[in-house]
Amino acid sequence: MKSLSPLSYVPRRASLQSAGLGPAALYLGAYLLICFLSSDPIVLLAATFGAALAGYGCHAQRAVRFSLRLGAFLAVSMIVINGLVTSRGETVLLRLGEWPVFGRIDVTAESLAAGALIGLRAMGTMVVIGVWSACIDPDRVLRAMHRTARRSALTATLISRLVPLAAGDQARLGEAAGLRGPGATPVGRLAMAHRLLAGSLDRAVDVAATLELRGYGQTAPPGADRPIASRFDRRFQVAGAVLMVAALGSIIAGLPGLTTYPGFEYEPGPFSLILAGLFAGGGLVTWQRGRGPNARRN
């Protein structure tokens, strides 16, 4: 018997887990879109908060915490790396002089802020992926893939199984890394990420082979595998549509965000605050009356 990885999907009678794949994808897709494309730190923070709130509403606390930790690590890494490799910006905080290979290194407030913005995007994206992984049944994704992309088992595997496979591998590899003797070369994050990616892709190929053996390429009679409707579908369709329209609208309208080079430029207007409010409050859509996050933890 094993313990579950924080990103593992656990079947529960929560809203997002019960909803159809389309409405759930629309809802979480809006969060993913805003995290990818927005340059407004308030909106990004609000979207991250909203996604975390959505995860808590579906009892995916472990996934949210794990994603936040990973996202925070990525964010800090981005700040440090961007601060060291980019010398653009007007506000020089630290002059580190000439370095071999890197040349002259000046740490500027603008480069740190630009790194933080990328980091915020990464953190929000990680939380959305974490909630998706813990709440969306990969079997539904696979069945949807079977209806739409019957000829490529590998594509179906990569879309529906790569995150669960990587989550499982990450748990095993992390455990093995903890069991290495103190005299063995420590497993750095880079080596671990490399091994994890290579291993997960290898296993994805094995899983794709298994799918083929199970008859993935067979054509089922029409209507044999119709998705089952859920009472939560309407809720996520409406919320997802509103958030998606707001996200696309802000992008099409060219909502200004944080400009970092050559100097800071950021003036959040009322639309930024409305958008932030929408995405932060949108996280409550997953919550059910009397079924708070303490009802059952994963």
Add this chain to the structure above:
Amino acid sequence: MRDATETGAVDPALSIEALSYRYAGAASGTLEGVSLEVNQGEFVVLAGPSGSGKTSLLRAACGLVPHFHGGELGGRARVAGRDTRDFGPGDLADVVGYVAQDPETQIISTTVAAELDLPLRFRGDNPASRARAIEEVALGLNIAPLLPRTVSTLSGGEMQRVALAVALVTRPPLILLDEPTSQLDPVAGDELIWLLRRLNEEWGVAVVLAEHRLERCLAAADRVIAMDTGRISFDGSPRAFLEHAVDSKSELGTPAAVMFSLAGMDPLPVGVRDARATLRVRGITAPGQSPVSVARPSEETGESQAEADLRSGTGRSLRRFVPGRRERRKGNGRALKASGLWVELDPGDGPVDVLRGLDLEIDPGERVALMGRNGAGKSSLLRAAAGLLEPAAGKIETRGGVALLTQNPGDFLVRESIGEELSGESGRAALDAVGLDLPEDSDPRDLSGGERQRLALAIALAGRMDGGELPDLIALDEPTRGMDRRLKDGLSGLGRTLSDRGAAVVVATHDVEFAATFADRVVLLGDGELIADASAATVLSGGWYFATEVSRVLDRPGLITVEQGADWLLGEIANGGGA
């Protein structure tokens, strides 16, 4: 393209003609001119050492080779008349089921029920027929309680049973299995073999079973095909195969057959019942009917009552291991001491007790086999000893460090060369300790299975050796999975070397034959509790499932290895028993 339904003729379940195959980028071929036919309703065991081509042959027989693995293929393979060159694995899914070696790569869905449902959905079955098919295969394989479980919480053995159930749920006329019992406990392993036999007899399913533990399956087989370096070295009946194996001194002979051969007896037995029948015919006392003249281990260890309890089926009193004359190699401390140990895990539906008030002490220098059914708590005990699991109650103490090698040694190998994995003095000392002498620039991925396992163990040991002295406890979780006898012997030798140097070596294993050659003490767990703790000779000769084949044939306390059994038989023959 020809299909059996088109021709009206009854095609063999599997027909292979002059099949040669080389994996993409490989220097040499894996299969060389293999020809065979498996008729419908036949039960074939595929034998051969590791790397002999068994897995590649099975992959070719279900279309994965060449459609998925690429490479160069010569000759032809036909499944139910369909040429695998023209039909891919998806097209063959209705006529062949395949269970691969590693069940973890074969479980795709979230829950067991969904996993069983998947191939039926792909085929387009309606909900009612899907439900019936799932119910029947779940009952047949005794996995009904697993149906609602999340697959990520299954143990290796449970996964293997689920993988088999998925292969069977569509009722294909041919099923190919690649070491399906490698992660199963002896009870589940035996059940699986006889279930296959029943499916074979009642449903007419042709079975091709690649297996290392031949003593488990020969009695169920109609025919044995042995492979060596990519070619078929033998094709015939199980008894003829054993004669071939013994004559050629290959490592493929079963313990009972080798024992009979060493004792100069024939015919060689293909199973326990066969061996017992021969003993009766030869006038050797029927098992379990008279006292025996061999020296009982109980006389040496003072365990006579416990042994009698085990033999009479009340093995729960075997909770005391008396070290006897075993030498304590290091001080007076225990390598492991568990007192009232409770451990719980959360498989997703709330915490479950996996160890229940366990009391256990292991001394430095002991060789212990930790046995029990799947889910008995073996791995959890080792993980608690290594600090990976916190006790829910009680305590577990280790003295002088623990090196634990988990079930997948590959998880320890993350870098491109041995030198990058292990550098400096402590790295070299660890490599010496496991007897691995390879160039530092060797790529771990190029090593054999046994070498990779040793390297992973060296990584776990590195830096835990105090002045060249090993840690007090070295634990290995299911290390013999997928190993042939030569590799197991190598591992057993390594275990002895490590224990001779003062470490307690604890191996969680389902392999009773390995436990008999490796361990001097066996701890048997059941449902998280200690069921038996005694010498290997006592525990492994005291029952039906957790007993070696020699013990099952002779049913004599203390006789568990081939050599012991052969000596006893020779003694009986000399005393006139085999006249």
